[in-house]
Amino acid sequence: MILRRQTRQIHIGNVAVGGNSPISVQSMTNTDTRDVAATVAQIEKLQDAGCEIIRVAVLDKDAALAIKKIREKILIPLIADIHFDHRLAVAAMESGAQGIRINPGNLGGPEKLSKVVDAAKAHKVPIRVGVNSGSIEKDLLKEFGYPTEDNPKSLIESALRNVRLLEKQGFEEIKISIKSSDTLTCISGYQQLSTLSDYPLHIGVTEAGGLIAGTVKSSVALGILLHQGIGDTFRISLTRDPVEEIRVGFELLRSLKIRERGPELISCPTCGRTQIDLFSIAEEVEKYVQTMQKKVKVAVMGCVVNGPGEAKEADIGLAGGNGVGIIFKKGVLYKKVKEDDLLETFLDELKKIEAS
Numbered sequence: 001m002i003l004r005r006q007t008r009q010i011h012i013g014n015v016a017v018g019g020n021s022p023i024s025v026q027s028m029t030n031t032d033t034r035d036v037a038a039t040v041a042q043i044e045k046l047q048d049a050g051c052e053i054i055r056v057a058v059l060d061k062d063a064a065l066a067i068k069k070i071r072e073k074i075l076i077p078l079i080a081d082i083h084f085d086h087r088l089a090v091a092a093m094e095s096g097a098q099g100i101r102i103n104p105g106n107l108g109g110p111e112k113l114s115k116v117v118d119a120a121k122a123h124k125v126p127i128r129v130g131v132n133s134g135s136i137e138k139d140l141l142k143e144f145g146y147p148t149e150d151n152p153k154s155l156i157e158s159a160l161r162n163v164r165l166l167e168k169q170g171f172e173e174i175k176i177s178i179k180s181s182d183t184l185t186c187i188s189g190y191q192q193l194s195t196l197s198d199y200p201l202h203i204g205v206t207e208a209g210g211l212i213a214g215t216v217k218s219s220v221a222l223g224i225l226l227h228q229g230i231g232d233t234f235r236i237s238l239t240r241d242p243v244e245e246i247r248v249g250f251e252l253l254r255s256l257k258i259r260e261r262g263p264e265l266i267s268c269p270t271c272g273r274t275q276i277d278l279f280s281i282a283e284e285v286e287k288y289v290q291t292m293q294k295k296v297k298v299a300v301m302g303c304v305v306n307g308p309g310e311a312k313e314a315d316i317g318l319a320g321g322n323g324v325g326i327i328f329k330k331g332v333l334y335k336k337v338k339e340d341d342l343l344e345t346f347l348d349e350l351k352k353i354e355a356s
Ligand code: SF4
Pocket: 268, 269, 270, 271, 272, 273, 274, 301, 302, 303, 304, 306, 307, 310
């Protein structure tokens, strides 16, 4: 059983982060935020996939102003991601951003920071102090060195220094992230940080890579941390359609038995006994399963001899070979069809389950 580390709770719009709230899955758009239609379209797809918090990059005043129009059309809370320019942070909050991500130390001094803090207090907007290996202040790098798995101190100190700047201004609606592109540095950094602060943690590996490398790196780092009860919200960073980040995120939570969303698809790896084109069948089934909400276990298996037995915990599954296809429920034969009709019949059965 996972014992969650106790953190304070903050709210990004209507989503609670930290405390006993569910670990939320978030993503970031890769559209031009000023292009409201494109940004809303991407957020809608992310919402359908289960995204619970969305972050958009705010590069200029027009992007900050676009937040108002974007928010009118979306259902999930929006965080504005800002670097350096305190005016953009204030403008984003005035436009309706429900959270901001900044590095307080790079806004140009206490006066500018206090303007951001005043706006955050007035609009009840929490701030994510988001540092990563590339943004660590020079003096900290000099004192503690570049962060490594054995010594992530500069990363942690940078975050805590930024947190103190906010606390000095009487602001504590904070969450923290300390991302590294190195899996082990990420793990040891968050492990140490979690003993030093009880602000909620946004965990993630930065610049993790494409679908396979990024999924593996993020799953190793976040899987270990979440299993140790560390982490209140996260983003899986992938060089890919952000919808994939959400899918990977929920699979990660499912595999740790932390949260479940929609059906679970299991499929056999295929072997010399496979006598059907399982890859394309699995792909078609997966496409439909990703649109389902029902919490069922669906199996796609490569042979009728072993498939039903190997997947007997599945609520419904298919297997086929030698011109014959079968559909089974909890390992027991339910329907026998021609192999050519197997996919269509199976999808019909899934549609019935979804509609029931
Ligand atoms: S279900 Fe059949 S095809 Fe798939 S791995 Fe098992 S034995 Fe091989």
